[in-house]
Amino acid sequence: MKSDIKFDVQSSRDYSIYIDELKELSFSRKVAIITNPKVAGFHLQTLLQGLKVDALFIITVPDGESYKNQQTLDLILENLFNHQFNRNDTLIAFGGGVIGDMTGFAASIYQRGINFIQIPTTLLSQVDASVGGKTGINNKFGKNLIGAFHQPQAVYIETQFLETLPSREFGAGVAEIVKMAVTFDADFFSWLEEADLKSRKDLQVAIRKSVETKAYVVSQDEKEKGLRAVLNYGHTFAHVIENLTGYKRYLHGEAVAIGICMANDLSVKLGLLTKSEAGRIKALLERYGLPTTYKIDDIEDFYQHFFLDKKTDNAKIKFILASTLGGNVIKDDITKEDVITVLDGYCTCNSINSLYFTLPRTSQLHLTNLSI
Numbered sequence: 518m519k520s521d522i523k524f525d526v527q528s529s530r531d532y533s534i535y536i537d538e539l540k541e542l543s544f545s546r547k548v549a550i551i552t553n554p555k556v557a558g559f560h561l562q563t564l565l566q567g568l569k570v571d572a573l574f575i576i577t578v579p580d581g582e583s584y585k586n587q588q589t590l591d592l593i594l595e596n597l598f599n600h601q602f603n604r605n606d607t608l609i610a611f612g613g614g615v616i617g618d619m620t621g622f623a624a625s626i627y628q629r630g631i632n633f634i635q636i637p638t639t640l641l642s643q644v645d646a647s648v649g650g651k652t653g654i655n656n657k658f659g660k661n662l663i664g665a666f667h668q669p670q671a672v673y674i675e676t677q678f679l680e681t682l683p684s685r686e687f688g689a690g691v692a693e694i695v696k697m698a699v700t701f702d703a704d705f706f707s708w709l710e711e712a713d714l715k716s717r718k719d720l721q722v723a724i725r726k727s728v729e730t731k732a733y734v735v736s737q738d739e740k741e742k743g744l745r746a747v748l749n750y751g752h753t754f755a756h757v758i759e760n761l762t763g764y765k766r767y768l769h770g771e772a773v774a775i776g777i778c779m780a781n782d783l784s785v786k787l788g789l790l791t792k793s794e795a796g797r798i799k800a801l802l803e804r805y806g807l808p809t810t811y812k813i814d815d816i817e818d819f820y821q822h823f824f825l826d827k828k829t830d831n832a833k834i835k836f837i838l839a840s841t842l843g844g845n846v847i848k849d850d851i852t853k854e855d856v857i858t859v860l861d862g863y864c865t866c867n868s869i870n871s872l873y874f875t876l877p878r879t880s881q882l883h884l885t886n887l888s889i
C-alpha cells in the first residue's frame with residue numbers, strides 16, 4: 518500500500534510518513550538504533566536485514582515507562598559521545614512511545630540537535646506518538662515534564678511489527694484511533710464501526726487515516742497553542758484516573774477510553790452529542806476490549822485532581838469535547854455542577870447527587886464532609 522504522507526510542520530521541516538514500505542534504509546554515516554530488549558528480541562533482525570550503513574551501534578535500554586527518565590537519557594547520550602557521533606549522524610527510535618519520546622529528546626539535545634528517524638512498533642506509537650515531534654522524559658514531578666519539540670526526518674510504520682503486540686497494547690492504540698475519528702472525521706468513525714482492525718488491510722487504512730489527521734493537526738499547530746490540544750480529547754479525565762490508580766491498573770490508552778466516555782457524558786449533558794452517538798462510541802471502544810467505566814469513590818477528590826494536570830491553566834480545567842461526531846470544542850468554562858453530575862454517574866457512593874445540589878455555589882466544596 519502506497520502511503521507516503523508528507524506534511525509541512527510550520528517553522529520546522531517537512532517529513533514523510535511511510536506505511537508498510539520499509540524495504541531498505543541506507544546511510545553513509547553512523548547510525549545508532551535505540552531500542553529495548555523486548556522489541557530487539559522480536560524484531561531487530563528484521564530491521565537489520567534492510568539496513569545499509571557505514572557504522573551501526575545498537576543501544577538497548579531497559580523496557581518500561583519507569584525508565585523514561587534522566588538516568589536512561591544520560592546513558593544514551595554517553596554512548597553517543599563514546600562512539601563520537603556528530604550532527605551528521607542519525608538515531609533510529611525502534612520501539613513504542615517510550616523509546617520514541619526518549620530517543621527524540623536525546624536527538625533534540627545531543628550537540629544541539631541531531632537527526633532521528635522513528636520506527637514505531639506499538640499501535641499507539643504508530644498512530645500517535647511517532648508523529649508530531651513531541652519528545653521528552655518523565656521526572657518525579659510528573660510525566661513528560663522535560664522535553665522539546667523535535668521533528669524526526671521520517672517515520673516508517675510497519676504493521677508486521679504489531680503481530681507480536683499483546684492485545685491490551687493493541688486496544689490501547691485503538692483508543693487513540695477512535696479519538697482521532699470522533700473529534701475530526703465522522704466518515705472515518707462510521708467506517709471504523711464497520712471495519713475489523715484485526716485485518717491487516719483495515720488496520721493499514723485506520724493507521725493512514727489517523728496519521729493523516731495527526732499530521733494535519735500538527736501542521737496547523739506544532740507547539741499546541743490551539744488545535745493540537747484537541748488531541749487531548751478524553752485525556753483530562755484519563756490523567757486523573759491514571760494518577761488515582763498509580764499508573765498501574767490501566768494502560769494509557771485504556772484510561773483514555775474511559776476518559777472518552779466521561780467526556781462524552783459531559784457532551785451529552787451540554788447538548789453537544791446525542792445519547793445515541795455517545796453509545797456508538799462506547800460500543801466501538803468495547804469491541805476492542807477497552808474499559809469504558811470506572812468506579813469513583815470520592816467525587817470531590819476526583820474533581821480536585823483535575824487541577825494537578827499540567828494542561829490546567831489559571832485554575833481553569835480545559836475539557837476537550839466532541840461536538841457531534843467528527844467535531845470538537847475546547848471548553849474551560851464548564852461549571853463544577855455539570856462536571857460533578859457526570860462524575861456522579863460513575864460514583865460508588867449513594868445519593869451524593871441530591872446532597873450536592875442542595876449546597877450553595879462555591880469554588881471549594883468538600884464532599885468528604887458529608888457523611889453518607
Ligand SMILES: NC(=O)c1ccc[n+]([C@@H]2O[C@H](COP(=O)([O-])OP(=O)(O)OC[C@H]3O[C@@H](n4cnc5c(N)ncnc54)[C@H](O)[C@@H]3O)[C@@H](O)[C@H]2O)c1
Pocket residue numbers: 553555556559580581582585612613614615616618638639640641642645646647648649650651652660661678679680681682683686689769
Ligand atoms: N510524543 C507524543 O506525541 C506521544 C503521544 C502519546 C503517547 N506518548 C508516550 O508514549 C508512551 C507510551 O507508548 P506505548 O503505548 O507505545 O508504550 P511503550 O513504549 O511502553 O510500549 C508498550 C510495551 O510494548 C512493548 N512493545 C513495543 N513494541 C512491541 C511489539 N511490536 N511487540 C511486542 N511488544 C512490544 C514495549 O517494550 C512495552 O513493554 C508514553 O510514555 C507516552 O507519554 C507520546
